[in-house]
Amino acid sequence: MPKRVDYDQRRREIGAALLRIADTRGLQAASMREVAAEAGVSLRLVQYYFRTKDELLLAGLGYLGEELSARVERHIPRPPTPRGMVTGTLTAVLPTDAEGRRLTRTYAAYYALALAEPKLAAQHGATYPDLLERFLANQIRSAQEAGDVDAAHDPATVAAGLLALTNGLGSSVLGGQRDGAAAQAILTYHLDGLFGGSRP
Numbered sequence: 001m002p003k004r005v006d007y008d009q010r011r012r013e014i015g016a017a018l019l020r021i022a023d024t025r026g027l028q029a030a031s032m033r034e035v036a037a038e039a040g041v042s043l044r045l046v047q048y049y050f051r052t053k054d055e056l057l058l059a060g061l062g063y064l065g066e067e068l069s070a071r072v073e074r075h076i077p078r079p080p081t082p083r084g085m086v087t088g089t090l091t092a093v094l095p096t097d098a099e100g101r102r103l104t105r106t107y108a109a110y111y112a113l114a115l116a117e118p119k120l121a122a123q124h125g126a127t128y129p130d131l132l133e134r135f136l137a138n139q140i141r142s143a144q145e146a147g148d149v150d151a152a153h154d155p156a157t158v159a160a161g162l163l164a165l166t167n168g169l170g171s172s173v174l175g176g177q178r179d180g181a182a183a184q185a186i187l188t189y190h191l192d193g194l195f196g197g198s199r200p
Contacts, residue, residue: 011049011059014039018060022109023102028116032056054120061110068092068103082143083195086136090166090187095173096180104170133159140194148195158194165190 017039021030032053036043050056076088095104114120136159143149169183178186 007049010045012063014041014046014049014056015060015063018056019064019106022060022106027057027109027113030057057110057113057120064103064106064110068107071099071103082139082146083148083191085139086143086162087188087191089132089136089139090162090191091184093163093166093170094180094183094187095170096184100170100180101174104174108171108174129163133163136162143195150196153194162190162194 014035018030018035021027021034021038030053032046032050033043035056036046039046046056050059072089072092075092077084080088092100093104095101133156137155140149140153140155140158144151144153144155166187169178169186172178173180173183
């Protein structure tokens with residue numbers, strides 16, 4: 001009797017093939033046929049699990065978000081503190097190792113596609129960054145309540161600035177301007193200023 005493949009598992013395998021293409025060649029190269037070849041399955045099978053390319057792209061983005069969330073979880077110290085949560089999250093976003101570089105390149109591929117396809121950006125492009133900003137803002141607010149961050153700061157604005165700084169540092173690492181350690185040192189400098197020099 002042929003082995004039955006779990007529906008969600010198969011979707012994830014196809015989504016992983018898409019993300020590999022995004023990392024190495026960009027999403028412009030990610031036709032349904034190219035994804036099928038990368039996944040080692042037929043085009044018809046890809047079309048069975050994903051009716052349209054947009055559906056596949058959005059599923060891939062969701063899987064990418066799950067990978068980043070798992071990386072963030074590994075970078076958060078125990079027991080967690082507001083500064084530890086902010087530091088761990090932003091450190092996870094930095095491309096300081098092979099996994100981080102892969103995630104950053106893959107997100108960059110989605111960003112490049114969103115620039116070319118405004119409809120995709122308008123519908124789904126800001127979902128994960130918005131969630132991340134809100135999470136960081138909540139941690140900064142908690143730090144303010146604990147007296148670790150100046151109450152004069154607007155948490156949402158600070159969170160947006162920290163995320164923009166981290167993304168910019170990530171681009172500079174991928175572009176060869178600095179290495180991961182230098183990017184981490186710059187991020188730590190700004191976090192020290194925000195948290196008054198307190199350590200996670």
